[in-house]
Amino acid sequence: MREIAILGIGQTPISEHWEKSLRAIAGEAVLAALADAGRERADGPALPRGGASRSAVEGLFVGNMLSGLLNRQENLGALIADWVGLRGTEAVKVEAACGSGAAAVRAALMAVASGAMDCAVAVGVEKMTETVGPQTTAALATAADADWEAAQGLSFVAINALVMRRYLHEYKWKHTDFAPFSINAHANAVHNPYARLHDAITAADYNRARMVADPINLLDASPIGDGAAAVVLVPADSIPRHGRPVVTIAGSASATDSIAVHDRRDPLWLSAAAESAKKAYAQAGVGPADIDVFELHDAFSIMAALSLEACGFAERGQGPRLGLEGQIHPTGRVPIATRGGLKARGHPVGATGAYQIVEVAQQLRGEAGATQVPGAKIGMAQNIGGSGATIVTHILKAN
């Protein structure tokens, strides 16, 4: 498989974009990524928005989960391609629940790696706060098992609450031990202009936050939002090596688990995270100790702990320890949620995986500002669809 690089990155602020259509939100991220790709070129200044580099795009891969239910719109590939001036270009939507964003990046990666095309754009997009369909909570439950979870009245947060309750029981943690995950995410988001929330929180805030689904309170849970993030992928050998670092995709893997949590041998072990990370580590020739920054899928604080364990950063049942020991900050041993994570950057579900990859690329380029991880050379992004059912892991390297 030929080596693929991320030539351009783009994102929109995550917010309530009632004034913008789904296609406009996605399109803005695509055009920003194309403009950024233009800045990579040897011959000088930034190209106009999308300008010259748009003609090189041969495929558009749209990560999205809920457009049918919430926006009454499918066929997003053609819709968005046209809006950005790529009418005619191959385009398709990729769906893997909240893992759709990274799944779209992986589809674009395989398209370029196959030789079918030399330049692909992947964009994750979701418009959730102004919708025409069922309540967002009902829509999000389609990530779970419709027949055996949602039909029993379980919302998505309720499923995660059952997992967290079990975890607290099994490994003897207190709820407040999870506070560092949320505190770190909020602290980092203050410095990210694209983040949904810009308010730092304290342990006291965390402990008194109102309950959503016991034991998950409001500060354990990520906020939904409207937003889009995009990357431009090309063969690595097509990029002139000068100026800012070239970010390559050194590892990319996806794995699944049962869609219903109760079907698993151990509901506290993300086997698809372990499996996809193992494959990505092998492809990249690295291990957890080599990862300088890890954008993980902290949709709920319990998921941050489980991801750290499954990917080899903590022993089983010991995920919260990393936070309590102060190792998850940008200058810690295992920096996570460095741009705010799902918790505070926000979680526009089908877009999240693309945001994570854009943020890791920012870190590897040294463009992460106040939350820059010093000397970051290797980063990992892990996107989860459902309660651990579909997990996509990418490892990026600065070259």
Add this chain to the structure above:
Amino acid sequence: MREIAILGIGQTPISEHWEKSLRAIAGEAVLAALADAGRERADGPALPRGGASRSAVEGLFVGNMLSGLLNRQENLGALIADWVGLRGTEAVKVEAACGSGAAAVRAALMAVASGAMDCAVAVGVEKMTETVGPQTTAALATAADADWEAAQGLSFVAINALVMRRYLHEYKWKHTDFAPFSINAHANAVHNPYARLHDAITAADYNRARMVADPINLLDASPIGDGAAAVVLVPADSIPRHGRPVVTIAGSASATDSIAVHDRRDPLWLSAAAESAKKAYAQAGVGPADIDVFELHDAFSIMAALSLEACGFAERGQGPRLGLEGQIHPTGRVPIATRGGLKARGHPVGATGAYQIVEVAQQLRGEAGATQVPGAKIGMAQNIGGSGATIVTHILKAN
């Protein structure tokens, strides 16, 4: 790009499968395709259902349009992978409206071609007749432009009716001139045990069918249904050449157009069909005259005419002539809808493109029974998402 072959094919009958879940319908097609792939092996008889060959599968690509709206279920990759015994395996859903089935096959093709995996299964599935969401007509309108078509009250059939009315006006055809498309499709479906409809029709039946959206009557329109079709893809050089012909994918391409028909320079020209066919012809080194069988997207009879024109089988505005001259039957010059087409085999929307590819493979293997195209060596399948917005064209060859 390495050459890819279709090692196995499988399908379920298209019907009202109220007794089966979405996952079971998809799973049955996957297991049938795996069993068929097993029969390909040099060392003897058929493997048990899915049996030994299942362990070789490294990716599952699910083509589906409406599971979120109609079945309140997303995350289909993990859902179906688990049902068929592939828990853990990479899996994802691909959506391109009614073109989802072929888009999933193309995604699987690129995954294997990239070298990321050596065996992928693509399955198209839709469960439409027993649903929990909005009316099917409202759900299908999500293939169109939600803001500029559906929001104006245009159903999907209404959009096609406007196109057909314009075509009748522009090129001076009578409605009855489209009858041969439906008569041929129904006649062929009688011999296809998987088809939704098994009743032959006459020109008189066609002319007196009740109106759906003037000028589209009931016999211009394809029936929805529940069903799934699947293919197993592997590198062509991994298949021992003996026994039945090896079917390879010689061409695969996808293109888009504006999602709204009124945005096009010529609403009577399927530019994405022309573009994707042109690319596929070039890849396969063939032209329209070399195509022995063409499974086209006759969701409405007008689309059959437009597809024939865009792909070079008829002059612009002359699509109906092929039918009137008796050239579209299995023994004609341009055999189409040989297993019933969307019109009579049925149109479970996200599954249709996979059915078409399975049917072309049947023809190239000589397994099409009473509607076998004599000596078929090269076949084409073309799947359309929306009213021409996303079009995926595949060319298969018997080797």
